[in-house]
Amino acid sequence: MSIKGNAVIGQSGGPTAVINQSLVGCVEGLLGKGFDQKILGAHHAVRGIINEDFIELQDIPQDRLNHIADTPSAALGSSRDKPDDAYCEKIFHTFEKHNVRYFFYAGGNDSSDTCRIVNEKAKEAGYELHAFHIPKTIDNDLVCNDHTPGYGSAAKFVACAFMGDNLDNRALPGIKINVVMGRHAGFLTAAAVLGRHGENEGPHLVYVPEANFDSVKFCEDVERIYSKLGRCLIAVSEGIHDADGTPMAAKLAIQQGHHVERDAHGNVQLSGSGALGDFLSQEIKNYMGKKTRVRADTFGYLQRCFVGCVSKTDQVEARAAGRTAAELAMSGDIDGSIAIQRTSDEPYTVEYNRIELGDVAAKTRHLPEDWIVDGNNISEKFVQYATPIVGPLPPVEFLRKH
Amino acid sequence: MSIKGNAVIGQSGGPTAVINQSLVGCVEGLLGKGFDQKILGAHHAVRGIINEDFIELQDIPQDRLNHIADTPSAALGSSRDKPDDAYCEKIFHTFEKHNVRYFFYAGGNDSSDTCRIVNEKAKEAGYELHAFHIPKTIDNDLVCNDHTPGYGSAAKFVACAFMGDNLDNRALPGIKINVVMGRHAGFLTAAAVLGRHGENEGPHLVYVPEANFDSVKFCEDVERIYSKLGRCLIAVSEGIHDADGTPMAAKLAIQQGHHVERDAHGNVQLSGSGALGDFLSQEIKNYMGKKTRVRADTFGYLQRCFVGCVSKTDQVEARAAGRTAAELAMSGDIDGSIAIQRTSDEPYTVEYNRIELGDVAAKTRHLPEDWIVDGNNISEKFVQYATPIVGPLPPVEFLRKH
Numbered sequence: 001m002s003i004k005g006n007a008v009i010g011q012s013g014g015p016t017a018v019i020n021q022s023l024v025g026c027v028e029g030l031l032g033k034g035f036d037q038k039i040l041g042a043h044h045a046v047r048g049i050i051n052e053d054f055i056e057l058q059d060i061p062q063d064r065l066n067h068i069a070d071t072p073s074a075a076l077g078s079s080r081d082k083p084d085d086a087y088c089e090k091i092f093h094t095f096e097k098h099n100v101r102y103f104f105y106a107g108g109n110d111s112s113d114t115c116r117i118v119n120e121k122a123k124e125a126g127y128e129l130h131a132f133h134i135p136k137t138i139d140n141d142l143v144c145n146d147h148t149p150g151y152g153s154a155a156k157f158v159a160c161a162f163m164g165d166n167l168d169n170r171a172l173p174g175i176k177i178n179v180v181m182g183r184h185a186g187f188l189t190a191a192a193v194l195g196r197h198g199e200n201e202g203p204h205l206v207y208v209p210e211a212n213f214d215s216v217k218f219c220e221d222v223e224r225i226y227s228k229l230g231r232c233l234i235a236v237s238e239g240i241h242d243a244d245g246t247p248m249a250a251k252l253a254i255q256q257g258h259h260v261e262r263d264a265h266g267n268v269q270l271s272g273s274g275a276l277g278d279f280l281s282q283e284i285k286n287y288m289g290k291k292t293r294v295r296a297d298t299f300g301y302l303q304r305c306f307v308g309c310v311s312k313t314d315q316v317e318a319r320a321a322g323r324t325a326a327e328l329a330m331s332g333d334i335d336g337s338i339a340i341q342r343t344s345d346e347p348y349t350v351e352y353n354r355i356e357l358g359d360v361a362a363k364t365r366h367l368p369e370d371w372i373v374d375g376n377n378i379s380e381k382f383v384q385y386a387t388p389i390v391g392p393l394p395p396v397e398f399l400r401k402h
Numbered sequence: 403m404s405i406k407g408n409a410v411i412g413q414s415g416g417p418t419a420v421i422n423q424s425l426v427g428c429v430e431g432l433l434g435k436g437f438d439q440k441i442l443g444a445h446h447a448v449r450g451i452i453n454e455d456f457i458e459l460q461d462i463p464q465d466r467l468n469h470i471a472d473t474p475s476a477a478l479g480s481s482r483d484k485p486d487d488a489y490c491e492k493i494f495h496t497f498e499k500h501n502v503r504y505f506f507y508a509g510g511n512d513s514s515d516t517c518r519i520v521n522e523k524a525k526e527a528g529y530e531l532h533a534f535h536i537p538k539t540i541d542n543d544l545v546c547n548d549h550t551p552g553y554g555s556a557a558k559f560v561a562c563a564f565m566g567d568n569l570d571n572r573a574l575p576g577i578k579i580n581v582v583m584g585r586h587a588g589f590l591t592a593a594a595v596l597g598r599h600g601e602n603e604g605p606h607l608v609y610v611p612e613a614n615f616d617s618v619k620f621c622e623d624v625e626r627i628y629s630k631l632g633r634c635l636i637a638v639s640e641g642i643h644d645a646d647g648t649p650m651a652a653k654l655a656i657q658q659g660h661h662v663e664r665d666a667h668g669n670v671q672l673s674g675s676g677a678l679g680d681f682l683s684q685e686i687k688n689y690m691g692k693k694t695r696v697r698a699d700t701f702g703y704l705q706r707c708f709v710g711c712v713s714k715t716d717q718v719e720a721r722a723a724g725r726t727a728a729e730l731a732m733s734g735d736i737d738g739s740i741a742i743q744r745t746s747d748e749p750y751t752v753e754y755n756r757i758e759l760g761d762v763a764a765k766t767r768h769l770p771e772d773w774i775v776d777g778n779n780i781s782e783k784f785v786q787y788a789t790p791i792v793g794p795l796p797p798v799e800f801l802r803k804h
Contacts, residue, residue, distance in 0.1 A: 073572065275676065300699030
């Protein structure tokens with residue numbers, strides 16, 4: 001063990017169904033290695049750190065820890081703040097003041113960047129700090145990782161929703177659009193195909209941000225499927241954009257004269273509105289005729305924290321990622337990010353490896369090009385990749401005419 | 403047993419997570435009583451009957467029946483047709499042609515009315531027909547029933563979604579609106595409160611169609627909660643309407659110059675659009691300031707057929723309702739509708755009683771007035787009523803500052 005001091009754990013960005021597994025894994029990892037100082041949970045992430053607003057975690061009984069781990073969303077609270085250099089300076093000062101020597105931050109690529117900057121500040125000041133980033137994002141878009149904690153459970157939600165909606169759409173045929181989260185990466189939208197059984201089952205079309213979106217091509221695709229099957233189920237990522245890179249969601253907001261809302265990262269609001277789905281419905285009606293039955297659902301925030309729809313693999317891996325970060329931090333004067341890396345497909349096995357903070361920070365991974373078919377569907381390669389991460393889906397049985 | 407002849411089973415209206423339980427229960431009930439003629443599943447409900455489009459069900463092995471029962475949505479397919487007198491005449495002619503003597507129709511109050519009319523046509527013609535309506539609706543709005551098959555599972559989905567979204571909203575505070583299905587009855591929207599733990603947990607406000615909706619009052623309510631808690635989670639039924647009875651969804655569609663889509667029953671389109679949620683978001687922003695963070699999700703069709711979120715009680719009762727209909731039909735020259743009636747709260751027990759088709763046809767049950775609090779919340783009486791129907795919800799654990 002290195003220098004004596006307290007630990008801070010924070011949970012950042014959009015919550016997931018398993019981010020509390022990582023929190024608890026981290027606490028368990030510290031305690032398991034004999035850590036005997038304070039474990040401070042930062043209340044609402046970086047904001048809690050600069051406000052010195054902490055929840056002590058070192059004395060929580062194991063059964064309560066287990067219940068917290070199984071609860072979706074960030075138990076410590078999260079924050080939308082994107083710390084700049086001055087903000088990171090404040091974080092570092094809190095650490096000095098509270099003799100914090102271990103810093104664990106669960107989040108996406110922005111969070112790993114925060115970790116990196118705070119870590120550099122400590123180094124510059126000659127202050128021993130063990131900073132670890134714990135991966136988390138339902139978007140599954142962290143580089144160096146085979147996949148990220150949070151993705152498997154959100155993907156399971158999307159897969160189960162599409163299985164149900166395909167059955168619904170078979171019973172009452174029509175055109176149905178479902179908008180799925182994912183600003184830059186299509187992994188979550190691709191999960192729509194995981195429960196697809198048979199070639200005429202939905203989703204029949206899948207649009208991800210990795211392929212440029214063309215409204216006319218979209219309408220042609222839908223009409224082709226609809227005239228063949230009498231129905232069409234469509235998965236659309238909220239992040240679809242046209243050939244010049246403008247998100248459709250931003251485009252239509254401007255068209256409709258709406259104020260375009262942006263977050264601290266400069267991102268246009270995509271989630272929490274049905275506008276994109278409704279716009280695409282209207283496009284199809286304009287193309288195919290007003291009387292065409294078109295419906296759109298936007299899955300929205302349900303995808304990330306629905307209670308009772310979780311991937312066991314995701315739970316286990318999120319816990320292990322947190323635990324590994326703690327154990328590595330306790331093993332010497334090192335820092336880094338934990339990356340989940342697949343070592344075998346059959347049987348499915350992964351390793352939790354340390355990578356440099358700079359390797360993962362502020363970069364985005366995308367769906368491989370050859371997993372996208374004709375710009376409007378997802379290949380079997382994705383299914384092979386995602387199935388062990390998502391785990392078994394509930395079985396369904398069809399009644400077909402002989 | 404009465405006269406020899408074939409049986410027809412149909413599944414009507416919006417699918418549910420357990421309508422296939424009723425289908426299978428009905429098949430099991432017939433076979434269990436020694437029925438040895440054809441059991442014809444009507445492909446897409448009444449439309450399948452008039453088109454003589456049937457799927458034979460009498461020889462399906464039990465394990466396949468079990469898998470079908472566990473699969474959400476209507477395995478036979480459903481239909482949006484609302485049969486008028488001439489349509490029912492055609493149904494009756496198909497029955498004569500195929501020597502159909504047993505007719506089972508699972509659906510809501512419109513479906514029971516179809517059953518009633520066809521039954522009367524048979525009586526007028528002196529044709530022995532045993533027509534039974536099997537209750538089904540996620541809206542839970544059939545009279546004479548304590549509750550209806552399909553409701554428990556949809557209510558569980560809504561409860562789990564709100565539990566997760568409350569955790570999400572705690573982690574990243576803001577104003578969040580969730581629009582829930584339910585045109586005339588607020589039972590499904592009320593289910594939002596079933597997983598509510600503690601007085602400051604969401605949903606903080608619940609709006610059902612049984613109380614008139616006033617936009618100004620709504621904004622005042624939201625601002626009051628938001629200034630107290632720094633967040634506000636809101637459940638809104640898609641069927642909310644103003645004091646003169648105009649649905650908000652229809653009102654805003656007209657405001658926006660959209661074509662107002664109506665179904666065969668004359669109902670305005672409510673589901674399959676995010677417009678109502680987006681409109682309410684805008685109302686709050688107009689009232690509280692443009693920079694207020696407001697998000698809206700519309701749960702949409704996910705509520706009725708999501709794979710993997712089902713109430714065990716709902717499954718068991720839907721199966722029993724189908725079985726009881728079959729057994730009663732085989733017991734003599736009778737017809738009717740099956741009503742689920744509660745006989746005890748503690749322990750929870752129900753009976754499946756025969757009622758007259760005319761008793762349930764084309765009537766709507768509403769949330770009792772004293773289950774609605776101040777026009778913007780739901781009382782503990784509802785929780786006591788709904789808990790055994792929905793069954794246990796996944797546990798969640800909070801981390802609170804001491």
